[in-house]
Amino acid sequence: MFKFFSNPRNVLHLSSRILFAGLSLLVAGIYGAYLYGGYLSIPALVSLHAMTIIGPTLLKIGYVMRLLSQYHLRQRLNGGGA
Numbered sequence: 001m002f003k004f005f006s007n008p009r010n011v012l013h014l015s016s017r018i019l020f021a022g023l024s025l026l027v028a029g030i031y032g033a034y035l036y037g038g039y040l041s042i043p044a045l046v047s048l049h050a051m052t053i054i055g056p057t058l059l060k061i062g063y064v065m066r067l068l069s070q071y072h073l074r075q076r077l078n079g080g081g082a
Contacts, residue, residue: 008076011069018062026055 004010029051037045 008069008072011065012073015062015065015069018058018065022055022058022060022062024055025051025058029055 029048032040033045033048033052037048040048
C-alpha cells in the first residue's frame with residue numbers, strides 16, 4: 001500500500017476519484033434531503049443528511065491529496081530541488 005502512495009500519479013488519480021465521489025454524495029444528499037425530503041422515511045432522510053456532511057469531507061480530503069501530488073510531481077520535474 002505504501003508503494004501505491006509513493007507514486008504521485010497514483011495519488012493524483014485517486015484524488016480525482018475522491019473528488020468526484022464527494023461531489024456526487026453532496027449533490028445527491030442536498031437533492032434528497034432538501035428538495036425531495038417530504039416523501040422519504042426518517043432513516044432515508046438521516047442518511048441523506050449524513051451525505052451532506054460526508055460529501056464535503058471527501059472533497060476536502062481529495063483536494064489536499066491533489067495539492068500534495070501536484071507538489072511532488074512539480075518537484076520531480078524540477079529535479080528534486082525545493
